[in-house]
Amino acid sequence: MIPTPSTSHLSADDFESVYEPAEDTFVLLDALEQDSDLLKSSRVCLEIGSGSGCVSAFLGAICGPSSALYLCTDLNPHAARCTALTGQSNSVPLNPVLTDLTGALLPRLKHAVDCLVFNPPYVETDDDEAFQAQEDGVIERAWAGGVGGMRVTNRLLDQVETLLSPRGVFYLVAVPENKPLQILDEMRARGLHGEITLKRRAGREHLHILRFSRPEHPRITAAAAGP
């Protein structure tokens, strides 16, 4: 079992403005650990919305601290600072980038990302609340997702095919309000194979982890086809 990265260097004050790892974070860690054989040879990892940096530090434990490049974006400057500290505390060289989704990284990362991860703001709110959170919210940016909880996620879904390397895998946290089956259909139309690899109820939330890859991904296609 891979230990959960330490965030004990972060204070209650930090978690006033940065998303504290919670059940959604931990379900995502479990899905990544479940796929650790698939992921361990990744060379470029990109986490969108890294918050505390806990998820990327965990990826560092799977892929090896010096074996991959770890890029971590967030809109929240406090999150970028906490991500850097979590990298240092867990001996994983995390590279925080303060930007909207993939920002200026996208052209350079075309078909280069082996492991892409997003635990997005997925809570259903009205669009104004999500828009305002994206513009000048701090902690609200962590959860306010607009209609269907999909306003931010949909913008990333448009970029996934361009980002993934031939063996690239994308993990997304979703809840039923986000219509996970519809997300799978929409990504199929963009040429990506998707499946729900983990589901867990946590209080009122029913968390899903969706995993996407190219249909020709040798290991995922083989696994899906059975022995």
Ligand SMILES: C[S@@+](CC[C@H](N)C(=O)[O-])C[C@H]1O[C@@H](n2cnc3c(N)ncnc32)[C@H](O)[C@@H]1O
């Ligand atoms: C639910 S939190 C997840 C944090 C962390 N990855 C985890 O799993 O604990 C969502 C994160 O996405 C960030 N975020 C929201 N909108 C974003 C955007 N447009 N671009 C980059 N990051 C964004 C938030 O600031 C927040 O840190």
